Amino acid sequence: MSRGTWNKVDEFVGETLLGSDPVLEHALRASVDGGLPPIAVSPAQGRFLHQLARIHGARSILELGTLGGYSTILLARALPPEGRLVTLELNGGYAEVARANIERAGLGELVELRVGPAEDGLRALIAEGAGPFDLVFIDADKAGTPAYFELSLKLVRPGAIILVDNVVRDGSLVDPDTDDPGALGMRRFHELAGRQAGVQATTIQTVGVKGYDGFTLVLVDGA
Numbered sequence: 001m002s003r004g005t006w007n008k009v010d011e012f013v014g015e016t017l018l019g020s021d022p023v024l025e026h027a028l029r030a031s032v033d034g035g036l037p038p039i040a041v042s043p044a045q046g047r048f049l050h051q052l053a054r055i056h057g058a059r060s061i062l063e064l065g066t067l068g069g070y071s072t073i074l075l076a077r078a079l080p081p082e083g084r085l086v087t088l089e090l091n092g093g094y095a096e097v098a099r100a101n102i103e104r105a106g107l108g109e110l111v112e113l114r115v116g117p118a119e120d121g122l123r124a125l126i127a128e129g130a131g132p133f134d135l136v137f138i139d140a141d142k143a144g145t146p147a148y149f150e151l152s153l154k155l156v157r158p159g160a161i162i163l164v165d166n167v168v169r170d171g172s173l174v175d176p177d178t179d180d181p182g183a184l185g186m187r188r189f190h191e192l193a194g195r196q197a198g199v200q201a202t203t204i205q206t207v208g209v210k211g212y213d214g215f216t217l218v219l220v221d222g223a
Helices: 003-018 022-033 043-056 070-077 092-104 118-128 145-155 169-174 181-195
Strands: 060-064 084-089 111-115 133-138 156-165 199-206 213-220
Touching: 003 043, 022 070, 022 092, 043 070, 043 133, 043 156, 060 070, 060 118, 060 145, 070 084, 070 092, 070 111, 070 133, 084 092, 084 118, 092 111, 118 145, 133 145, 145 156, 145 181, 169 181, 181 199, 181 213
Parallel strands: 060 084, 060 133, 084 111, 133 156
Antiparallel strands: 156 213, 199 213
16 A cells, blocks of 8 residues: 555545535645645544544643644634633744634634743643643644643543644654654653553554554543
8 A cells, every 4th residue: 555545545535525625725725825834634634633522522622733723723613602722832933824824714712822832831721720621632742742741631621532643653653763752752652641540542543645643542531
């Protein structure tokens, strides 16, 4: 099986199940025009995020790694009118693109975008007593993911979901010779999640237009 086949399957899924979404398509174009890297979740992955939030009945969502706001829009659309989403983005330029995309989607009242390092943002939310969140989506720098996971546990309610993206890293997760900080960070995250009391976790490998990767789904039994 080739990456070309993976891409064709994703295209077929998009044509048959997802359809056209002018708001999301504009968000992607604006991100390209703004010089943002093309690392947003795929349309199929974005729909999965949206449906997961809806199935879970999330009323409060925390996102780490806003980029151009593509995943933010999909998550915010899953919220009830009184819901809230806090998203953290390191890069101020990316945040400006995301703000415009979120406003254009009509979701500005639901979304609070904070700029700065994710770890600082998480510690600030903890100090403010900003939780509990029902769902956390971690898609920021991969080396920092272990710290983000541990801090996120302080911000969620029992029964919450923590979803961590890009955990397989084209298989380098299990490469004993890798010196890639992202792969090492994801390995450390798995080790932490595996011995963390009060959570259940599993990792699903994925292929598609984003290549070979995967995500980890963590269910918080107790917080």
